[in-house]
Amino acid sequence: MARISPQIRQEILDKTDFLSVYQEHVRLQKKGASFWGLCPFHSEKTPSFSVSPDTGLFYCFGCHKGGSIIQFMMDIDRLSYTEAMQELAQRCGVQIHFEESEELGETEKERQALLELNERLSKTFHWFLMNHDYGRAALEILHKRGLSNELIEKFRIGYAPANRQWLYSFLKAKGYSDDFLKHSGFFSKKDLAYPLFADRIMFPIGDAKGRIIAFGGRAMTEDGPKYINSPETAVFRKQETLFAFSQAIDSIKSTDTAIVCEGYMDALSFHAAGLINAVAPLGTAFTSQQAILIRRRSSNIILCFDTDEAGLRAAERACSIATAAGLETRVLLLEEGKDASEILEKKGAGELTRMAKNTINAGYFLLTRANQLFDISTMEGKAKAVSFLFPFLDALDSDVKRQEYIKEVGRNIGVSTHAVAMDYAKAKVSGMRRVRNSYSLSNNVPYGSSNSARTSDLLFMAAIILSENPFQFIDENLDIEYFDDPRAKDLFSALQEAQKEGILDIEGILSRCTDEAAARFVREVDTSGELQGGLEKIIKDGLEQKKKASLERKRRSLVAQLQSLSVDADPLQEKLILEEIINIDGELKATGGDINE
Known part of the structure; x- marks a missing residue:
């Protein structure tokens, strides 16, 4: 399939005159550090469409559409990604060299070939698990964890042999080319002699239709990472996919509830216990896209992550993400710090089913976390605890809910309701005032729904991402543990992931965010111009x-x-x-x- 390398993409962005492209479609005027005009994507009389001349990002504070110059051209001219890149390359004199010649239908051919390969290998891995001596130890592990043969068949769980030469030899004998295998998601792109999955229990990952689009592999030994997931391919986008979704979808609809677990084995354990509406993210934090996927089938969600610190942090972020998607969100904290898999193995399906009934609402869970994380006997601790809850307040879709939760926060932390409401209002207004001052915007422009309550953590991470070299700060002894605001943690994780993948542009970094609210905040403060001259x-x-x-x-x-x-x-x-x-x-x-x- 034709592919534009990250290096060529960055060269095109570096040489593109952003403003001239935007001004072909929007009449822009410079106000403050940014350029403003009437949004081309919705009808308006007061300019709310803003462009940052430094980064080239656009954002509309009215309809909330935003992104890079590439996204703008795709939306305004209805171009594909490749067509938009070709148009920009022609403008700035960069010659695009595709890794392969692009032919009509090539993308769809590759998609079908990958789906066929995944289907073939899922059957092969499953055969090794159920019928070959190689898979005997793996099958014993699954049985010990409480999974029946019937459940193993239903999820088509398999085993990848330990012999690292086997997979390549097997697929070459089936007629697959080296070039295709490099992009299949089963091998290192640098070395086909290195398969990603060897001596691992294999969990097929399906789309909503049940087609196998990727795999997760659990190690049989202590060597290497415990779990490995397929890299993204032409058929697999991890932020948009949930493990066990096709098997759980009917139950999610009928119960109007989805249980979101931390990992494959936890989801399978719930299914083994008869709770067949359980799904799991794919080794990443729960994302806005996954929340929307569930919201289309259900109005309720139960979050059941591990009760170690990493699991609790993941639950914090997921509470706001799920609530913002319109899901009634509850949290299941399994007793004694156990995960679902351990409970099923040691105490049986009945005990797991019993524990699954003991959920608490997301607001109460976050209040409990605030009390654990901050010393609320001090003024500073109270202020930090209140600020920690701002993302959840932002996520609530009703002023009544927000007002009632503010009352609960005040009672729990030991401050007046008025003080909580004032701090929250100041955090929101601090951003809105800067934006309005940039263009003298009237009060009837609908900003309230897009402006998030800001914290020092969130502003700090936005400034880093918008700086000239954001990756240098990863090495400044920064750690995700240093951030209280889950949106700031998400931005930091996105920056780390982008560095690993060689992504250099800002929109590429933001595309790695699991929380759309965090990415939107960066676009807002950039295009409003409020950080101009103040980043350092x-x-x-x-x-x-x-x-x-x-x-x-x-x-x-x-x-x-x-x-x-x-x-x-x-x-x-x-x-x-x-x-x-x-x-x-x-x-x-x-x-x-x-x-x-």
């Missing part, structure tokens, strides 16, 4: 704040270690801890951090 200060202040917070966390940990030492502990160990605390105190004094004795 926001980033500098943010890095200093993160460094200070990191030192404070480290100091608290050391103090806890010191206090836990027994009376007969080694004096040298105590001395080393004290010295480290003293060193941190010196750094904290320099940054203005808190030293609580």
Whole structure:
């Protein structure tokens, strides 16, 4: 299939005169740092269509359509991605070299060939699991985890042999070319001698129609990652796909509820227990696209992620994403920190079914998390806890719901309802005021629905992504744990993923976001021009704040270690801890951090 490399894409974007392209369709006027005009995608009298001359991103604050210059051309001229890239390349004098010659119907041919290959291999992997000595150990593991042969057949679970030469030899004997296999999702693109799946239990991943579009593989040994998923191909987009969706879709419709688990085995465990409306994301956070996929079939969702810290963080983000999609959202926290697979294995289907009834609503779950994450006995802790809940308040689709939740937040955290409402209103207005000032916009322009409550975390990550070299900050000792706002965490994860994939442009980075609200915020602040000239200060202040917070966390940990030492502990160990605390105190004094004795 014809493909434009990321390097050529970036060269085209670097050489494109964004404004001249936009101005062929929209009469733009410079106001502040951005250019404004009447949106070509909806009828309006007051300009709400904005373009950033630095990044080339566009965003309409009226209809909320936004993206890169490529997306603009695709939408305005109804072009395909390739056609839009060819048009831009011709304008800026860049010659596009496709990896393969593009022929009519080539894309569809590749799609069909991939679907046929996936179908063939799912049967082969399943045969190895059920009928060959190679798969005996894998089958025993599945049986031990409580999965019956009937369920294994239903999901067509299989086994990929440990012999790394087998898969390539098998497919070559079937007549597949090296070029096709490079893009099949089964091998390293750099080396066909390296299959992605070897000595792994194989879980076929289907689309809504049940066609196999990808695989997940669970390791049989401790070597390498426990789970590997197929890379994206012409038939597979992981952010738009849920494991077990085709098997669960009828039950999701009939019960009007979907259970979203953390992984394959958890979803299968629910199915084994008779709860056949369970699905799972594919090794990534729950996404807006997956939420919409469920919303088309159901109005309720139950989130059941692991109760370790990573699982709880995933549940935090998923609560806002699911609620924003219009789903009534509840959270299932399995007792004693167990996951569904472990409960099925050790206590049986009846116990898992019983536990599955004990759900709490998303708002209460997030309030509980706020109490766990922040010290609400202090003023700063109360303020952070309230700010932590802003994304969920944004996601609520009713002012009545929002008002009632604000009351609950005030009661739970120990502040007045008025104070919570004022902080939330200030967070929203701070963004809206900057946008309106950029173009003297009238109050009747419908901004309220698009402007999210902002936090320092969210603004900091937006500034990083919009900076000249955002990837340098991944190496600035930043860690996803340093962010409280789940939208900021999502942006940081998107930046990391883009770096791994060699994606350089801003819209490419934003396309890796699982939460559309986070991506939309970056487009808003960019095209409004409010960060013009202020990026460096926001980033500098943010890095200093993160460094200070990191030192404070480290100091608290050391103090806890010191206090836990027994009376007969080694004096040298105590001395080393004290010295480290003293060193941190010196750094904290320099940054203005808190030293609580």
